[in-house]
Amino acid sequence: MSKFTNTETALIHGGISIDERTGAVNIPIYQTSTYKQDGLGKMRGYEYSRTGNPTREALEALIAELEGGVAGFAFGSGMAALTAVLSLLHSGDRVLISSNVYGGTFRLLSKVFDHFDIAYTIADTEHPDVYETQITDDVKAVIIESPANPLMTITDIREIAEISHRYGHLVIVDNTFMTPYLQKPLELGADIVVHSATKYLGGHSDVVSGLVVVNTKELAEQIAFIQNSTGGVLGPFDSFLLIRGIKTLAVRMDRHVYNAEKAAEFLLAHKAVKKVYYPGLESDKGFAVNRRQAKNGGAMISFELHENYDIEKFFESLELVSLAESLGGVESLVCHPSTMTHASIPADIRKKVGITDGLIRLSIGIESIEDILADIAHAIEKAEVQK
Ligand SMILES: Cc1ncc(COP(=O)(O)O)c(C=O)c1O
Secondary structure: OOOOOOHHHHHHHOOOOOOOOOOOOOOOOOOOOEOOOOEOOEOOOOOEOOOOOHHHHHHHHHHHHHHOOOEEEEEOOHHHHHHHHHOOOOOOOEEEEEOOOOHHHHHHHHHHHHHHOOEEEEEOOOOHHHHHHOOOOOEEEEEEEOOEOOOOEOOOHHHHHHHHHHOOOEEEEEOOOOHHHHOOHHHHOOOEEEEEOOOOOOOOOOOOOEEEEEOOHHHHHHHHHHHHHHOOEOOHHHHHHHHHHHHOHHHHHHHHHHHHHHHHHHHHHOOOEEEEEOOOOOOOOOHHHHHHHOOOOOOEEEEEEOOOEOHHHHHHHOOOOEEOOOOOOOOOEEEOOOOOOOOOOOHHHHHHHOOOOOEEEEEOOOOOHHHHHHHHHHHHHHHEOOO
16 A cells, blocks of 8 residues: 555655665665675675665565555566566466467467466457356466557456456456556456566666566565566666656656547548557547546557558658657657567467557657657658559
């Protein structure tokens, strides 16, 4: 429980925000691997930085407070965070995953955890009644992304959590696209929240990192043990950068979302655009559920152009918006999911879940919306195939 009623304040003052020894208003970067012991077994709270580091600890306390969990853990990437969470499972177990989760999550399950006989099923978390029919005896956990990447599909987290808990399954939510400023999955019934903090939490495309928050002491002990045993921890400097990024999350997100809402309306009205996927649009199929569980639709938009537009030309013609992997930084980025973020998903599965080769994904930044829209409009114009 946060002592702050408002997330905006917790972002700045939550966790351990003042250095106890000096009063410094920023937690120092404890760039040390080890700590002097005063005698055998006489530690001053720290023994080795894989096990614990004060800068990382400040970040871990902060994310735990923001997500409303019992404990937080920082890792060297979002994938390292997911790896630690999946390490809770045993051979013979199965995980259900939302269709169109991040390609790397799919790859981790299909190409790494399969070596350990941990299976997965792509499940229809969007439709709870169908979802329940996909549960088999070996299922132990579900991984939800809402919005899911890249079709922005919305899952009713409360409802899937309610079904899953009846079967004793762990409910894991990847909250990367929303952040705790827009959505708090633990309050909706999830057991574990995972982040690629590389994205909005860091916010400046300058650090790769992952975070985990759990809602029970038992899970906290298990993840702490896995974190220390497998060792994919976040370094002190990167922990500092993340704390710094998180302080401005509210103002950045407000601007990201303001811009994204304008961009989604612009795309929806454009004659070249065939389809827009954005849960902040009232016409979007996920709008109502998203409204119930999140503050707004976030700032990720996917769309498709009509057939008479050449998407390679579209990407090449953008000048302000950069073609790049990743999302959630202050700068606008665009990507082509089928050859970039979701290339590790086989083509037949991509097709089945609706990730077409024409799909374009936008991470709307915080630049002037006029400049962003002018750049997109110009690239669309250039992409039109002349008859
Ligand atoms: C939703 C989501 N989860 C997890 C990841 C993996 O995070 P990282 O790249 O920090 O390892 C990503 C990366 O793009 C992502 O978009």
